[in-house]
Amino acid sequence: MDIDQTIRQMARDARQAAGVIGCSATDQKNQALMNMADLLAQQAETIVQENHKDLKRAGEAGLSRAMVDRLTVTGKTIAAMAGGLREVAAYPDPVGTMGATRVRPNGLRVSKMRIPLGVIGIIYESRPNVTIDAAGLCLKSGNAVILRGGSEALYSNRALAVIIGQALKSVGLPVQAAQVVPTEDRAAINALLVQDALVDLIIPRGGEGLIRFVAENSRIPVLKHYKGVCHVFVDQSADLQMAEDICYNAKVQRPGVCNAMETLLVHEQVAQDFLPAMARRYDAADVQLRGCPKTCAILSDIPPATDADWPEEYLDLILAVKVVADMDDAMAHIARYGSNHTEAIVTSDYRRAHRFVRDVDASVVLVNASTRFNDGGQLGLGAEMGISTSKLHAFGPMGLHELTTQKFVVLGDGQVRE
Amino acid sequence: MDIDQTIRQMARDARQAAGVIGCSATDQKNQALMNMADLLAQQAETIVQENHKDLKRAGEAGLSRAMVDRLTVTGKTIAAMAGGLREVAAYPDPVGTMGATRVRPNGLRVSKMRIPLGVIGIIYESRPNVTIDAAGLCLKSGNAVILRGGSEALYSNRALAVIIGQALKSVGLPVQAAQVVPTEDRAAINALLVQDALVDLIIPRGGEGLIRFVAENSRIPVLKHYKGVCHVFVDQSADLQMAEDICYNAKVQRPGVCNAMETLLVHEQVAQDFLPAMARRYDAADVQLRGCPKTCAILSDIPPATDADWPEEYLDLILAVKVVADMDDAMAHIARYGSNHTEAIVTSDYRRAHRFVRDVDASVVLVNASTRFNDGGQLGLGAEMGISTSKLHAFGPMGLHELTTQKFVVLGDGQVRE
Numbered sequence: 001m002d003i004d005q006t007i008r009q010m011a012r013d014a015r016q017a018a019g020v021i022g023c024s025a026t027d028q029k030n031q032a033l034m035n036m037a038d039l040l041a042q043q044a045e046t047i048v049q050e051n052h053k054d055l056k057r058a059g060e061a062g063l064s065r066a067m068v069d070r071l072t073v074t075g076k077t078i079a080a081m082a083g084g085l086r087e088v089a090a091y092p093d094p095v096g097t098m099g100a101t102r103v104r105p106n107g108l109r110v111s112k113m114r115i116p117l118g119v120i121g122i123i124y125e126s127r128p129n130v131t132i133d134a135a136g137l138c139l140k141s142g143n144a145v146i147l148r149g150g151s152e153a154l155y156s157n158r159a160l161a162v163i164i165g166q167a168l169k170s171v172g173l174p175v176q177a178a179q180v181v182p183t184e185d186r187a188a189i190n191a192l193l194v195q196d197a198l199v200d201l202i203i204p205r206g207g208e209g210l211i212r213f214v215a216e217n218s219r220i221p222v223l224k225h226y227k228g229v230c231h232v233f234v235d236q237s238a239d240l241q242m243a244e245d246i247c248y249n250a251k252v253q254r255p256g257v258c259n260a261m262e263t264l265l266v267h268e269q270v271a272q273d274f275l276p277a278m279a280r281r282y283d284a285a286d287v288q289l290r291g292c293p294k295t296c297a298i299l300s301d302i303p304p305a306t307d308a309d310w311p312e313e314y315l316d317l318i319l320a321v322k323v324v325a326d327m328d329d330a331m332a333h334i335a336r337y338g339s340n341h342t343e344a345i346v347t348s349d350y351r352r353a354h355r356f357v358r359d360v361d362a363s364v365v366l367v368n369a370s371t372r373f374n375d376g377g378q379l380g381l382g383a384e385m386g387i388s389t390s391k392l393h394a395f396g397p398m399g400l401h402e403l404t405t406q407k408f409v410v411l412g413d414g415q416v417r418e
Numbered sequence: 419m420d421i422d423q424t425i426r427q428m429a430r431d432a433r434q435a436a437g438v439i440g441c442s443a444t445d446q447k448n449q450a451l452m453n454m455a456d457l458l459a460q461q462a463e464t465i466v467q468e469n470h471k472d473l474k475r476a477g478e479a480g481l482s483r484a485m486v487d488r489l490t491v492t493g494k495t496i497a498a499m500a501g502g503l504r505e506v507a508a509y510p511d512p513v514g515t516m517g518a519t520r521v522r523p524n525g526l527r528v529s530k531m532r533i534p535l536g537v538i539g540i541i542y543e544s545r546p547n548v549t550i551d552a553a554g555l556c557l558k559s560g561n562a563v564i565l566r567g568g569s570e571a572l573y574s575n576r577a578l579a580v581i582i583g584q585a586l587k588s589v590g591l592p593v594q595a596a597q598v599v600p601t602e603d604r605a606a607i608n609a610l611l612v613q614d615a616l617v618d619l620i621i622p623r624g625g626e627g628l629i630r631f632v633a634e635n636s637r638i639p640v641l642k643h644y645k646g647v648c649h650v651f652v653d654q655s656a657d658l659q660m661a662e663d664i665c666y667n668a669k670v671q672r673p674g675v676c677n678a679m680e681t682l683l684v685h686e687q688v689a690q691d692f693l694p695a696m697a698r699r700y701d702a703a704d705v706q707l708r709g710c711p712k713t714c715a716i717l718s719d720i721p722p723a724t725d726a727d728w729p730e731e732y733l734d735l736i737l738a739v740k741v742v743a744d745m746d747d748a749m750a751h752i753a754r755y756g757s758n759h760t761e762a763i764v765t766s767d768y769r770r771a772h773r774f775v776r777d778v779d780a781s782v783v784l785v786n787a788s789t790r791f792n793d794g795g796q797l798g799l800g801a802e803m804g805i806s807t808s809k810l811h812a813f814g815p816m817g818l819h820e821l822t823t824q825k826f827v828v829l830g831d832g833q834v835r836e
Contacts, residue, residue, distance in 0.1 A: 019753070023777050096776065102798050108787060110797050113775070117809050196633070200809055215614070216637055221810040242832040249834035335437070357531070357827050358514065359441050369526060369830030378835065379528050379826060380520050391535050391618055391823040392639040393811040405809040408797060409775050412787030414660040416667035417796065 003183060007191035010146055011198035013176035014119045018144035021177045022116045026093040028171050029140055033089040036136070036167035037082035043163060044078045050159035051128065058152055070126040073156055081132040084383055088136045091382050094404050095142045106415050112406040116142035118200040120403065121192050122385075123148045123214055125206035128156035134203075135164045135178045137385055141403035144177045146199070148192060150206075151184035158182075193218040203398075205386050223394055223402075225386040227313040228258030228341035230371045233330040233356070235347035236269040242368060243346040244278055249370040250344070252285045256315045258387060259342045259364075259374040263310060263320040265330045268294065271323045275299055287317045294323035310337045327352055334360060340389045342366070342374040363389060363396035421601060425609035428564055429616035431594035432537045436562035439595045440534045444511040446589050447558055451507040454554070454585035455500035461581060462496045468577035469546065476570055488544040491574055499550040502801055506554045509800050512822050513560045524833050530824040534560035536618040538821065539610050540803075541566045541632055543624035546574035552621075553582045553596045555803055559821040562595045564617070566610060568624075569602035576600075611636040621816075623804050641812055641820075643804040645731040646676030646759035648789045651748040651774070653765035654687040660786060661764040662696050667788040668762065670703045674733045676805060677760045677782075677792040681728060681738040683748045686712065689741045693717055705735045712741035728755045745770055752778060758807045760784070760792040781807060781814035 021029070040047070051073040058068050094114050101111040120143045122134045131147055138145035149157040161180035168175050181188050193202065196219040203223050204214040215222050232250050234243045250261035266274055275298045282289060289295075290305040299321075309320040310333070324330045334343055344366040345356040353367045364374040376384030376397035385403070388394040394402040439447075458465070469491040476486050512532050519529040538561045542548045549565055556563035567575040579598035586593050599606050611620065614637040621641050622632040633640050650668050652661045668679035684692055693716045700707060707713075708723040717739075727738040728751070742748045752761055762784040763774040771785045782792040794802030794815035803821070806812040812820040 019779075022779075104796070104798055108791060108796075115779075115809075118779075219634055221639055221808070239832070245832060245834055253835055357829075361437075361440075361533075361536075362825065364826040364828060366828040367830060369828055369833040370835050372835040373526060373828055373830075373833065374826070378522070378526075379828070380522055390639070391533075393823075395823045396826045405811075405813050407780065408782040408792070408814045410782060410784040410787055410791055410797070411775075412785060412791075414657070414663060415787040415791065416663055417671055417788050417790040 001183060003185055003187045004191045006183070007181070007188055008195065010179050010181070011119065011192070011195040014144040014146055014179060015198045017174040017176035018116065018118045020174050021139065021144055022095070022118070022142040024142070024173060026095075028173065029093070029142070030089040032139060032167050032171045032173055033085045033136055035170045036132070036163060037085040039163045039166055040078050040082045040085075040132070043159075044075055047073060047078060047156065047159045048075070050155040053155040054153055061152075063152065067126055067152070071128070071153055071156075073128050077129060081129050084133055085136045088140050088383055088400075091140065091400060093140065094400050098409065107413065108415050109411040111409050113409050114404045114406050117403060117405055119144045119146065119198060121146045121148065121199050121202045121220065123189055123192070123202065123204045123206075123210065125150040125210060126153060128153045128160060130205060131157050131160045131180065132164070133383065134385060137383060137400060137403060139168075139178065141400045143403055146179050146181065146192065148181040148189060154184055189214070190217060193220060196220045203385055221393070223388050223398060224390045225258070226389050227339050228260070228387075228389075229262050229311060229313050229337055229339040230259060230342040230344075231263050231265055231334050231338060232261050232344045232346065232371060233265040233324075233327075233334070234267060234270065234274060235327065235345055235349060235352055236267040237349040237352070238270065238346040239348055240270065240274050243274060244281060246344065246346055246368070246370050247278060248281050248285070250372055251282070251287055251319050252317070253370070253372055255317050258313075259371050260315070261319065261371050262312065262314055263322065263337065265322050265324050265333060266295075267327075267330070268323050268325055271295070271298055275321070282319065285317065287319055290318070290320050292322040295321045298323075313339070327355070331356070331360060338362060341387065342371040344369065344371050363387060419601060421603055421605045422609045424601070425599070425606055426613065428597050428599070429537065429610070429613040432562040432564055432597060433616045435592040435594035436534065436536045438592050439557065439562055440513070440536070440560040442560070442591060444513075446591065447511070447560070448507040450557060450585050450589045450591055451503045451554055453588045454550070454581060455503040457581045457584055458496050458500045458503075458550070461577075462493055465491060465496060465574065465577045466493070468573040471573040472571055479570075481570065485544055485570070489546070489571055489574075491546050495547060499547050502551055503554045506558050506801055506818075509558065509818060511558065512818050516827065525831065526833050527829040529827050531827050532822045532824050535821060535823055537562045537564065537616060539564045539566065539617050539620045539638065541607055541610070541620065541622045541624075541628065543568040543628060544571060546571045546578060548623060549575050549578045549598065550582070551801065552803060555801060555818060555821060557586075557596065559818045561821055564597050564599065564610065566599040566607060572602055607632070608635060611638060614638045621803055639811070641806050641816060642808045643676070644807050645757050646678070646805075646807075647680050647729060647731050647755055647757040648677060648760040648762075649681050649683055649752050649756060650679050650762045650764065650789060651683040651742075651745070651752070652685060652688065652692060653745065653763055653767060653770055654685040655767040655770070656688065656764040657766055658688065658692050661692060662699065664762065664764055664786070664788050665696060666699050666703070668790055669700070669705055669737050670735070671788070671790055673735050676731075677789050678733070679737065679789050680730065680732055681740065681755065683740050683742050683751060684713075685745075685748070686741050686743055689713070689716055693739070700737065703735065705737055708736070708738050710740040713739045716741075731757070745773070749774070749778060756780060759805065760789040762787065762789050781805060
């Protein structure tokens with residue numbers, strides 16, 4: 001197989017399919033999603049068998065337990081994928097919706113219509129469910145998609161691709177609207193990233209290494225999701241019981257995800273009252289603390305934090321703790337070490353809440369709530385394709401809306417320009 | 419001078435200044451814009467003198483007359499720049515505006531706040547007025563900007579940079595919020611395009627060669643404006659007098675710009691009635707026509723169009739004309755040769771107007787109006803930074819709004835995730 005030629009042909013086919021799916025009726029797209037969900041349930045056994053081939057290879061290759069976990073597909077995973085598709089079918093279709101109309105002095109009526117982006121390339125690792133989730137969101141938003149999963153999930157992804165194709169076919173949509181790259185060769189990624197004449201957007205999902213590789217080599221715009229180094233700042237006016245609940249939730253409820261808290265910042269006026277009780281709750285949940293000198297002076301039994309701790313995304317039951325002199329100090333720390341992902345303040349002071357919201361540079365800024373709410377479902381956007389930490393086009397959770405753009409529609413009755 | 423180091427330091431300074439200007443009050447930004455306008459008027463003589471140095475070099479280097487025209491700064495140009503700044507000062511400030519609030523079942527209040535992008539790099543050619551226009555729009559939208567003008571305008575741009583700095587200083591804003599790259603060396607462009615940790619957006623303005631170079635070499639997201647190959651389709655139901663006025667305006671009113679019509683598509687049922695009268699008007703305006711075989715059968719005195727004509731952006735009083743069998747034929751031609759810029763239909767048929775608007779893939783789609791209305795001012799957006807023909811983030815005219823993004827603001831009273 002000539003990889004460059006294969007990828008180029010896939011991109012051409014996708015571009016053509018995008019012209020069809022971008023204009024297809026909402027009912028037709030929804031029926032495809034519902035059929036895809038039914039097919040997943042019907043072919044669960046085959047999918048699990050194919051997944052076993054990947055798991056066998058993973059065992060032979062000595063993949064880490066975390067990677068094997070992410071790779072594993074069970075009846076429950078399949079039911080979750082099918083449920084996700086039915087949810088996406090139930091969302092309103094963004095394509096064709098129009099905003100307010102502006103009437104110009106010459107009578108021209110100007111508005112904007114939401115349209116698909118066109119062709120989206122998704123480059124991801126491990127989790128085979130991304131294949132179905134991404135195909136579902138792209139289909140609903142009228143985009144053609146090229147999926148390049150990790151080589152470790154090749155058999156699983158191929159089995160899922162068959163189902164996606166069957167679902168598209170069942171409603172008369174072109175199967176080229178969702179294609180899976182049929183090779184493990186990494187050269188396929190490079191070949192895809194230069195198809196800027198045919199592909200409109202690349203979304204990498206995976207580790208920082210993959211994302212940097214894609215960002216540095218792509219001629220196509222990239223929506224990036226780097227790491228989440230999220231902070232909670234407990235202000236001197238905080239309700240300390242509320243602060244405790246929020247800080248516990250932000251760290252403990254699901255420590256392995258990007259919107260979990262990694263560093264706790266505490267105003268020095270309340271540190272003495274707040275930290276010992278908080279530390280007892282963390283201790284009961286096996287959270288390891290690492291403190292700045294002032295923290296260690298209050299919590300004498302925890303190790304000191306080093307310079308390496310402040311920018312660290314632990315994704316684990318580990319938490320860096322820093323006592324800050326005031327809000328300026330907290331905000332300077334966030335500006336230096338934060339990753340523009342999720343930042344929260346616990347306060348009862350109106351002016352500090354207002355200032356934190358206005359001036360902290362993150363995709364989601366929260367007052368008196370857990371960082372764990374930075375999530376498309378939790379914020380009411382529905383299913384998402386990850387969380388963008390770069391500002392162009394999308395900043396924060398990327399849902400159906402973020403997979404579309406807008407064109408201007410101008411209605412006249414003979415206007416010409418003077 | 420070590421160019422890489424210089425550019426990196428400029429980017430660092432810009433990033434720091436962005437933190438200040440992004441939070442500065444609307445009044446302060448407006449005052450800086452008004453002061454900049456006053457300073458331009460006061461220092462008009464100096465600017466013209468510095469511009470003469472560039473013009474002298476241009477003469478020695480044998481630049482084309484068109485380039486010298488674009489390069490020339492006169493009292494009138496300076497007054498236009500100052501007027502533009504006063505207009506931008508009068509626009510509403512987008513920064514900090516918030517949309518509708520969504521209340522989640524758990525009581526969380528979710529909204530989005532408009533924020534600056536951060537640091538914007540503008541890479542442009544010839545026209546020194548871009549220096550002022552871009553600085554004004556970036557300042558108003560709370561962004562820091564790095565300006566890299568063409569080497570042919572070095573003296574002019576330096577003189578304008580002094581004024582921008584004075585205006586920022588006069589209101590206490592950091593002068594690093596708008597910096598002009600102090601070297602003609604093209605290596606400065608390469609050095610800028612890899613500062614993806616510090617610069618949020620690159621906007622190239624100029625010829626296709628410059629834009630392709632930037633798009634292919636940038637690690638930073640790029641908002642592109644490629645060529646405008648714009649069509650008007652005269653449908654069989656068109657009011658032929660209206661069609662004549664629109665087609666005349668779209669080609670003749672200002673042929674050298676991107677939203678001028680380059681190809682006229684005429685339904686074969688009306689071609690015999692429409693083309694001869696239209697051709698007489700074009701002839702009176704010295705427009706050279708090039709026709710498809712059917713066109714040439716009706717207009718016997720015009721030369722045939724070749725394959726090279728259909729994708730051509732003439733930017734001149736030249737027009738390709740094609741008779742099409744029906745609307746499908748017209749739309750297929752637009753899909754093949756159009757540049758996603760501006761497309762218009764003249765029709766009195768509701769269903770065809772509806773279909774054209776829905777299915778034609780262009781940043782501005784018009785019914786019964788001239789293509790020349792694809793312009794920020796004409797569409798009611800105010801001053802613009804060019805017209806994006808790529809879909810991500812902005813599609814169509816880029817005004818103040820397109821130089822910003824949105825973050826999520828989540829207000830709670832102690833919510834944690836279950």
